[in-house]
Amino acid sequence: NAGVMQNPRHLVRRRGQEARLRCSPMKGHSHVYWYRQLPEEGLKFMVYLQKENIIDESGMPKERFSAEFPKEGPSILRIQQVVRGDSAAYFCASSPLTGTQETQYFGPGTRLLVL
Amino acid sequence: DAKTTQPNSMESNEEEPVHLPCNHSTISGTDYIHWYRQLPSQGPEYVIHGLTSNVNNRMASLAIAEDRKSSTLILHRATLRDAAVYYCILRPSYDYKLSFGAGTTVTVRA
Numbered sequence: 001n002a003g004v005m006q007n008p009r010h011l012v013r014r015r016g017q018e019a020r021l022r023c024s025p026m027k028g029h030s031h032v033y034w035y036r037q038l039p040e041e042g043l044k045f046m047v048y049l050q051k052e053n054i055i056d057e058s059g060m061p062k063e064r065f066s067a068e069f070p071k072e073g074p075s076i077l078r079i080q081q082v083v084r085g086d087s088a089a090y091f092c093a094s095s096p097l098t099g100t101q102e103t104q105y106f107g108p109g110t111r112l113l114v115l
Numbered sequence: 116d117a118k119t120t121q122p123n124s125m126e127s128n129e130e131e132p133v134h135l136p137c138n139h140s141t142i143s144g145t146d147y148i149h150w151y152r153q154l155p156s157q158g159p160e161y162v163i164h165g166l167t168s169n170v171n172n173r174m175a176s177l178a179i180a181e182d183r184k185s186s187t188l189i190l191h192r193a194t195l196r197d198a199a200v201y202y203c204i205l206r207p208s209y210d211y212k213l214s215f216g217a218g219t220t221v222t223v224r225a
Contacts (some may be wrong), residue, residue, distance in 0.1 A: 033211070042215040043159065091158045101147055101206065104213060106158030
């Protein structure tokens with residue numbers, strides 16, 4: 001059973017470009033969470049999605065960031081007009097159920113570098 | 116969110132036990148205690164969780180104080196592969212978010 005997959009693993013963008021980060025949850029998991037880890041900081045929750053629904057986006061910056069989890073295909077975290085402060089590791093996690101104590105299984109992360 | 120306090124770092128020798136403390140004096144009755152770890156350049160990995168009673172699994176043991184204001188993660192025999200940042204997280208029963216702090220960086224000496 002493959003784990004959570006994220007791609008690309010590394011992404012370099014210039015200021016003003018768009019970044020698209022993809023996350024394929026574990027087989028059978030329909031809940032996806034995105035976290036961001038800024039340099040020298042802990043992971044911070046960004047958004048929680050179920051198939052075709054955003055459940056909680058309280059941790060998402062109000063501008064330039066969006067997330068989706070379509071019926072088919074991976075979850076996408078999209079950052080428009082990237083700035084240097086967006087440089088970070090972005091992790092997604094998945095869980096099979098909506099239970100609040102469900103284990104979250106994390107992917108290896110996408111490391112975004114904005115030049 | 117209720118806060119946890121962990122030492123910044125701990126060192127251990129290979130094949131010796133490691134006891135990682137976590138203080139959570141403001142824990143509420145509905146908070147579960149979760150531990151995750153993050154190996155270098157990887158995503159976090161679930162270790163163990165509990166509410167009131169001590170818990171054991173193949174990775175570790177979790178000892179929870181009777182008043183629940185503190186807990187200890189026990190790695191019974193540290194290996195070099197256990198070198199990681201260990202996060203103690205309080206997770207309310209109604210919440211799905213994981214709130215990561217700074218964690219404890221564990222170094223294992225061969």
